[in-house]
Amino acid sequence: MNLLSSQVNQTEKPAITMNINPNVFIVPVDLCYEATRASQISLLIRLANPRRQNLRALVLFPWLWGMDNTVTGRVVDHGRAQFMFPSNEALQLVLRRGPWSFSEWMVAMEPWSPNITNECPTTVDFWVEIRDIPLQFLSAALVRFIAESLGHIVEFDEAAMGGNAVFQLVCIRWPLDVTLVFMREF
Incomplete structure (x- = not known):
């Protein structure tokens, strides 16, 4: 009987409860500014x-960009990675390419x-090449109309319209959650 009661006592241990401390603490402003300065020249992916x-494995990406070890990457919240750049010029070079x-x-x-929101980036x-527009319809307005039907226009050089009648290049912002279509007829 004594053995049975000691086994019961061992199995009836009190449950451990974990609570979130409701007390809020204040972060010093200078630490917030320092953290913001450190992130100013960075890229979220x-x-x-x-x-x-x-x-x-994505944090090895700077090597693929042809960047040296001055660009560092880290995994951050919400399924993203952040890359810190030594200069804004280096960051813009990666974006342009x-x-x-x-x-x-x-x-x-x-x-x-x-x-920046937790959902970003999303695009x-x-x-995009817009090609095979019949010559009688080829105009900047028609190319713009077609491009806008595909998505948000990021860049469109209307001045280049006269230089190449075979195709027109337009930069479109494509949502990441929409399947990419490689060809579409108008």
């Missing part, structure tokens, strides 16, 4: 297909800003 792309893919899938990129900028 979100994977198009997290099941097929390894976020931890995009769009980028990783493990055969696209990645969305957006420069860090103080009020990829693509250069």
Whole structure:
């Protein structure tokens, strides 16, 4: 009987409860400014297909960009990675050379800003060729209309219209959660 009661006592241990401390503490303003300064020249990246792309392997991305070890990457919250650049020029160079893919899938990129949401980045900028417009209809207005039907226009050089009648290049902002269509007829 004594053995049985000691076994019961061992199994009836009190449950441990974990509570969130309701007391709020104040972070010094100078630490907030320091953290903001450190992130000012950085880039956030979100994977198009997290099941097929390894976020931890993504932090090796600066090597693919041709950047040295002055660009550092880290995994951050909400399925994103952040890359810190030594200069704004280096960051802009990477953005201009995009769009980028990783493990055969696209990645969305957006420069860090103080009020960036947890969902960002959500788009990829693509250069799209608009071609085979019959000559009698070829105009900047028609090319713009077609481009706007595809998505938000990021860049369109209407001055280049006279130089090439075979195709027109327009940069479109494509939502990451929409399947990319490689050809569409109008």
